[in-house]
Amino acid sequence: MKSGLTRLAALAALCAALGGCGIRTTSVPVDAGAAPSRVPCELSAQDSPAEAAAGVPLQVYLVCGAQLVSVDRTVRVPEEKLSDRVRVAQTxxxxxxxxxANEEKQAGFTTDVRETLAVSGAREGDPRDALRLSSQxxxxxxxxxxxxxxxxxxxxxxxxxxxxxxxxxxDDPVREYQCTAALKARPESVLPTLGEIRPSGR
Known part of the structure; x- marks a missing residue:
């Protein structure tokens, strides 16, 4: 019985201390927000995949958080090939x-581009800057x-x-596409296109 009274007195003292600190009980749930976590879709310098010191920096767009986000990469391309549109497209x-890479995966990055896809240059009759993919x-x-x-x-x-x-x-005509801010935000939407470009002489 004495121990019960001691615990009751201790509880009363604790309640008094909390009241003195200005902390009040409430029946309303309090949302303190999500626990701190790593911001997705961002790679710090330390997180960037290790690349060879010698190389050409470039950017590619990966999927992250249902959006397109650019990622820095480094590739080995002969300097004389940097102006070759087809070589750049293939790279x-x-x-x-x-x-x-593991660091990119941990930050939420993925790619939907198939391993079997290939790209080549324009055909006869195509605009000079056209590129042909191995799939429509x-x-x-x-x-x-x-x-x-x-x-x-x-x-x-x-x-x-x-x-x-x-x-x-x-033999379908090539199409001219544009990358817009809206497309980056919603890559599942229909791509902005400037229409078909018919081969010359057709």
Missing amino acids: LLAELKKEP PEDLPTHALAQIVCTYADSAAAGPDRSVVLGGPS
């Missing part, structure tokens, strides 16, 4: 097809096509106005 596509652009996953268009738009693979002219293996 960028190879980077898009790579499985994201409209048959690709929407995120994958958005990744390709936005990655090419920020590189030497794009046309003078930063548009990207893509076709597939069929």
Whole structure:
């Protein structure tokens, strides 16, 4: 009985101390927010995948948090090839097809570009800056096509106005695509296109 009274007195003293500190009980749940966590879709300098010291820096767009986010990469490309549109397009596509590095995965990055996809230059009758994919652009996953268009738009693979002219293996006309802020925010949406470009002489 005495021990029970002692515990009761201790509890009363604790309640008095809390009241004196201005802490009041409440029946309303308090949302203190989510626990602190690492911000997704961001790579610090320490997190960036290790690359060879000698190389050409470039950017590719990966999928993260249902958006397109640029990631820095370094590749070995001969300097004389940096102005070769097809070589640049092939190099960028190879980077898009790579499985994201562990650091990128931990930050939430993924890629929807298929390993079997290839790219080549314009055919006879195509615009000079056209690129031909081994699959029809409209048959690709929407995120994958958005990744390709936005990655090419920020590189030497794009046309003078930063548009990207893509076709597939069929005889269908190539199309001119644009990478916009809206597309980066919602890569599942229909890609902005400036329409078909018919081969000359047809």
